[in-house]
Amino acid sequence: MAIINLLWIILQLLIGFHLLFPVLLLIIKTLIGRQKIQQSLPVLPDYAVIVTAYEQTDQLPEVVDSILAMEYSNYLVYVVADNCDISNLHFNSDKVVLLRPEQVLAGNVRSHFYAIHNFIRPHSHLTIIDSDNLVERDYLSVLNSYFQQGYQAVQGVRKAKNIDTMYAQLDAARDIYYHYYDGQMLFEAGSSATLAGSGMAFTTSLYRECLEKLDVSGAGFDKVLQHAIVSRGQRIAFAEEAVVYDEKTSGSEQLVNQRARWINTWFKYFSLGFGLVAAGIIRLDWNRFLFGIVLLRPPLFIFLVLSVLMMLINLAFAPLVSLSWFAALLVFVAGFFIALFNSETDPKIYHSLKRIPQFMYLQMVSLFKAKKANKISVATRHNVKKVI
Numbered sequence: 001m002a003i004i005n006l007l008w009i010i011l012q013l014l015i016g017f018h019l020l021f022p023v024l025l026l027i028i029k030t031l032i033g034r035q036k037i038q039q040s041l042p043v044l045p046d047y048a049v050i051v052t053a054y055e056q057t058d059q060l061p062e063v064v065d066s067i068l069a070m071e072y073s074n075y076l077v078y079v080v081a082d083n084c085d086i087s088n089l090h091f092n093s094d095k096v097v098l099l100r101p102e103q104v105l106a107g108n109v110r111s112h113f114y115a116i117h118n119f120i121r122p123h124s125h126l127t128i129i130d131s132d133n134l135v136e137r138d139y140l141s142v143l144n145s146y147f148q149q150g151y152q153a154v155q156g157v158r159k160a161k162n163i164d165t166m167y168a169q170l171d172a173a174r175d176i177y178y179h180y181y182d183g184q185m186l187f188e189a190g191s192s193a194t195l196a197g198s199g200m201a202f203t204t205s206l207y208r209e210c211l212e213k214l215d216v217s218g219a220g221f222d223k224v225l226q227h228a229i230v231s232r233g234q235r236i237a238f239a240e241e242a243v244v245y246d247e248k249t250s251g252s253e254q255l256v257n258q259r260a261r262w263i264n265t266w267f268k269y270f271s272l273g274f275g276l277v278a279a280g281i282i283r284l285d286w287n288r289f290l291f292g293i294v295l296l297r298p299p300l301f302i303f304l305v306l307s308v309l310m311m312l313i314n315l316a317f318a319p320l321v322s323l324s325w326f327a328a329l330l331v332f333v334a335g336f337f338i339a340l341f342n343s344e345t346d347p348k349i350y351h352s353l354k355r356i357p358q359f360m361y362l363q364m365v366s367l368f369k370a371k372k373a374n375k376i377s378v379a380t381r382h383n384v385k386k387v388i
Contacts, residue, residue, distance in 0.1 A: 047075035053131035127201035132247035156242030169352035180339035193238035220265030259366035
């Protein structure tokens with residue numbers, strides 16, 4: 001019985017820690033203070049802008065047009081149209097290279113390396129853009145400022161380009177939360193920003209070193225990549241001003257399939273965090289240690305559901321402990337609103353928050369589909385075209 005009680009306490013502490021972790025990051029960041037700008041180096045990157053598409057090409061012309069409108073000019077665009085009909089794709093620019101693999105790749109990393117192996121010139125840097133993204137004119141210019149400080153990996157901000165449905169609004173709220181804590185606060189606390197799958201850039205040599213010898217299938221290549229980068233002692237910078245606009249999930253089926261893939265990747269890769277935490281302790285490396293903790297954290301809805309469950313169980317057996325859970329949940333909610341208040345949050349997003357229980361229910365449905373997620377779908381399908 002004593003062992004069971006001990007395990008019950010440990011379980012509660014582990015789950016409760018994640019409720020308080022965002023506010024702890026705020027405290028750490030405040031104690032550390034604003035980071036000093038590293039010495040600027042004379043770096044003028046030659047970018048490969050890699051745009052990957054799987055089966056769907058409808059939005060590619062708009063995506064490429066936004067890239068071609070960027071103010072920085074030293075780049076080429078590589079559009080990898082995997083398993084796509086490209087008969088209607090025509091790009092009237094010598095900066096665009098359209099690639100259609102002869103065999104279906106069905107994987108982000110495979111598409112990235114297909115582009116790399118077909119580079120027209122040896123690009124020093126690469127940036128990854130999804131087939132539904134749009135970029136700001138200064139996107140590459142902002143990235144340059146971080147590479148000039150010596151960083152070899154940079155994550156930008158993915159803002160919502162469509163928030164006209166409840167699902168898209170709540171999806172955008174979730175992104176704001178993660179960008180604020182897992183991006184800005186984590187980086188400013190002395191660790192690394194987590195990677196978001198697109199809107200990210202690397203030196204070509206680092207990207208190849210981390211992934212070229214691996215065959216990462218299914219979703220989650222960003223999880224493998226960020227672990228490989230941090231485990232090499234590198235920090236992933238967070239570039240708040242490097243903005244890409246991302247298509248948010250608009251329907252329930254789309255949301256369930258997407259989240260099922262994401263949940264699947266967490267279960268597949270979360271154990272990588274143990275090695276980073278251990279390495280951080282052994283090497284006294286704050287970057288590795290703190291980032292490892294983030295990798296171990298369950299998806300947001302899972303630890304929230306578990307927290308409410310713990311509160312209800314303790315209500316029957318330990319009311320004072322239950323009260324502590326309630327207080328911890330309030331702290332989390334406060335931290336969530338701090339993220340929204342400190343970001344450019346559309347009023348529609350605040351209005352949608354009352355539908356969070358419905359949003360979480362659909363993610364619970366996703367949890368039960370997670371095991372077969374990569375068989376259900378390879379990529380998120382966007383059925384409705386949106387504009388900013």
